[in-house]
Amino acid sequence: MAKKYGMIHDNNLCIGCQACNVACRSENQIPESVYRLQVWVKQEEYPNGGLGYEYHRQSCVQCENTPCVSVCPTHASYKNEDGIVLIDNDLCVGCLYCVAACPYQARYVHPVTKAPDKCTFCHESRLARGEEPACVTVCPTDALIFGDLNDPKSKINKALSERVTYRQKESLGTQPKMFIVPNHKGGIRS
């Protein structure tokens, strides 16, 4: 059976340290000033006046129902057999339709290739070697869980069965495979 890779970002465990961001840059040799992954830290004030932080993982959410792939005129944007959304640079003309159509702002134009680039779950490097994506490996608090959604015994399915999760902009019907465990404090702002 084909794999279907997904990820969980647990807002209660995340501390916004950016280790994932740095690991991603080094593993994937991301040029200066562009990012496949950032964790946005936002200060929150709760109804009782208490302070806290919300952490937003800004990266591709690996939709099942992919706006970027739908609009791409040449099939340069595609979803591979493991459910990962990728870009075939050889087919890309640089129309940026995918960059515009992505509701998650996951794509940027690579300054060297001039083609859009994005999170690949480290598909071409670490995943191919049987390792987890760089961000997951380095996370000091285990706030990121990665695995095969088609395998009932996988770590991710275990976590999805035990924790409350939501996905960003679910109303758009994009079916992201990036699940978020909301902060236990305050409200959810999806």
Next chain:
Amino acid sequence: MNQIWGSMEQYSTLVWHWPIAVYLFLAGLSAGAAMTSLIVKWIEGNGKPPWDGLIKAGALLAPLTICLGLVLLIFDLTRPLMFWKLLIHYNFGSVMTLGVLGLFIYTPLSFIYAAIKFKPWLFETGPFAGLLRPFKGLLDKVGDNPAWLERTLFLFAVIIGIYTGFLLSAMYSYPLFNTPLLPILFLASGLSSGIAASILFGLLFFKSEVNEKNAKYLLELDLRVVPMELLLLFALFVGMYFQGGDKAIIAVQALTTGIWAFVFWGGVIGVGIATPLLIAITALKHHAYRVGYILLNSLVVLIGVVFLRLYILYAGQTFVG
């Protein structure tokens, strides 16, 4: 870089810039000009050479503006040398691919149609007459009134006009684009700009060949399309407002905030819709034939449509909720 997570420069929602707006304008104008030329040509008595100046103007504008727009579009790609991959790789679910396929049919037809209208110039009086003479037989075979060609051209002009709207409305990342009325609005404003450009171009370059009756007819037609645009804009924003949530907020923001609200009220409504209507009920009252005002009228309609494309493209990418 102020945040610990790094530069946020790449997260601008403004992805498509002015060349796209100009392309959307030129493609709409091209489609509108083709329709205009055919509408005039199909009027009883206009179906044979010498062609009316307005028929010629529209026939010439259609291929020229679409080619200009496509060149602009290609150079706006981040990888312009790869553009040919668009021509041989298709995704039938992508509006851009469907547009490419539509243009495959529309563009050559618009050239053939124009060639029929400029036969004497192409094969006898023009500078390329010697070079082109071998093709005269081919064009003669098509004849002066190829019904199948004209009907197909008209159909594809409608398709091109409407596809420019679907190109934007297919993106649900931008609520102002993602409305069912946008393709209709673009088709209507494309037709309006095509009529205006044909009148302007016809009266400037083929004045002696323009029949006053045809010019008046087109002027009246444009004065019917312009209020339609107003109605479509009205329905678009009110419709968004009634959708509630983010969409209601975006509709209000787009009409009230910053430079783009100014462009909308001043450029789209003021210049593009109010001015031509004002000219129609004053200087051109009772269908007076005053060339100066007719040219002015066409000019403001064209400028208004440029503003409309710029406004929709930029406001749509600015106000995203």
